[in-house]
Amino acid sequence: MSIHRASISDLAAQLNLSVSTVSRALSDHSRISAATKKRVWELAKELNYQPNQLAAALRKGRSNTLGVVVPHIDGQFFALVVKGIETIANQAGFNVMICQSNEDAAQEQKNIETLVNAQVDGILLSLSLSTHDYQYLDDVRRRDIPLVFFDRALESTNVSAVVLDDYQGGYQAVCHLIEEGCRHIAHLGGPQHLNICRNRYQGYADALAQHNIPVDPALVHFSDLSMQDGRQGMELLLSQAPQVDAVFSCNDLALVGAMQIVKRRGLRIPQDVALAGFSNELFDSLTEPMLTSVDQRCEEMGRTAVQLLLEMIHEGPQKVQPRQVVLQPKLLVRESSQRSVLLQESKL
């Protein structure tokens, strides 16, 4: 027995009112008498009336739904960002539709189309690595659908974006290593055509320069940052430059690889070699020693992106100046880099 869902006209019929009056009563319109509102609200409750969002959306031209496109949903980073997005969006009464591009530009374009057709009120987008043609975004812009990038943004465009200050992250991590007494700090760098990797490297280099430590090319190793890459990189570093007393890695996975080699060589962490990475992965606290890492403020990134988007939705996309929000990363110091504490202890 499939029960007929109560609609506004059902309420109207039972109360001998017009649908317009019921609709206005439900939305607490000022021109509806208190008595009428009371009757409507009571019956609505009794019949468990739930407004048909689809109909309202069609009429109002707003669906109360936000679209999100991420490269992939598994993996810690985007899952946390999505969590942040969800939280704020739901608070503001918006539903969230999530799509994955799987790092594929064509899929990304299809996702966007789907979202546009579903009449979402705004789109949050983190570009796939394979996206090089941004033409299709014109469609979004032409339709005046608010759009905000997060994490992976298009630099040159006048679209709002929320990104992390990767430079600062690298800078902070390396300053910390220097403060802990390290002087021969190596870097496991990522592909330099990616902004984030370039910026982290720049932070590394500038932190050294700031402290009058020259950047030694023998201490820098670029790779794709797999764990295997980390192992190989560390092998190389230790053989080419045995004086190395710290490693700053562009990600945590490669750092784990490096850690394994350091341990295998019988070197102590952090006394002989201090380690710091980037991303604050879950496993950083599971290793021995626990790994120092730069936190990317994932949830905050999601929250901020939604807030920007909601602003655009409420004010109208034309009214709001495109803004680039740059989040400050947070260095989380753990065992793998805390030399000074150990030194003090040993002095006692």
Added chain:
Amino acid sequence: MSIHRASISDLAAQLNLSVSTVSRALSDHSRISAATKKRVWELAKELNYQPNQLAAALRKGRSNTLGVVVPHIDGQFFALVVKGIETIANQAGFNVMICQSNEDAAQEQKNIETLVNAQVDGILLSLSLSTHDYQYLDDVRRRDIPLVFFDRALESTNVSAVVLDDYQGGYQAVCHLIEEGCRHIAHLGGPQHLNICRNRYQGYADALAQHNIPVDPALVHFSDLSMQDGRQGMELLLSQAPQVDAVFSCNDLALVGAMQIVKRRGLRIPQDVALAGFSNELFDSLTEPMLTSVDQRCEEMGRTAVQLLLEMIHEGPQKVQPRQVVLQPKLLVRESSQRSVLLQESKL
């Protein structure tokens, strides 16, 4: 200049046809002439016509959207399940709306309401740990909205569900340890009021029984399975029952804790103590040694759940008999339990 989106009536006007004919042409209706179809399709392409899903949904009473409620989206397990859900749903032309209950029964209920109001065509639900009152699901059933549980299901109800055979997982893991020559196999168990933990334990116990090994209470330790719990449990086990030569843990986090203690005591893994866990977490391949673990078939769980749901949507929820699909887990053998290989090697 916000561009007016082309609608069916725009096409109709330009082609001197009625909207009904255009609508039928677009959906390739058999009664529309080939010539007309061609004209319609060409203009549709030219004007970049995209159907308004909202309007179609309203008229057809189907939104082509599926709702998903998970306890949380961060953490590997549900993220992968959601990935599986997304993949199949998108293939079938459905959008996906994702909500998090944050393990809170009240939030879960709100999520369901939201999805129902958004007129989703079906709901995939994994219950929050705090959900004890299932009354509110009646609403879903009364409205004949197809519903499928995944992972965390209500056992007693006649609702379709996709779950993992946790018993088999435990059984397989322990059989494997026995085959590797272990005879004093300990168990780090989880809260026994949870199905999954109870079943995994039962699998452990039965595997031992099957091989004529008595279950020794001194070798079983129950906890909440944090890493800290794993450490404490292992300490206890090693002191109370030093003969222990293997550990099967109900999750991987506790197993990492246990591993740390084993290493700290100077025992070799797997020669002195073999280790096997449950969940196949990402970090299992990052530890030294890499950890043997039972894979939960996350993506397949998501895919299967959607398939069940789509079946119900297409056949009508009444027609389809509720089914419980029990997925078989997959034991992934890694270094932490591969004793026999090492033995053979040492013999050579």
Added chain:
DNA sequence: TACAATTGTGCAAACGTTTGCACAATTGTA
């Protein structure tokens, strides 16, 4: 040649809301 079946198209209603406008009834003001 006469009628039946098929082909191709259009009318109009419907899905469930929201909202501009109209208008009657009431209240307030000079």
Added chain:
DNA sequence: TACAATTGTGCAAACGTTTGCACAATTGTA
């Protein structure tokens, strides 16, 4: 008392589709 302003409600159109029914034109059949 006469009119203006306010209050409370309803009519009807609109959002963009889909679809049952009708009907004219064409084709097929006996």
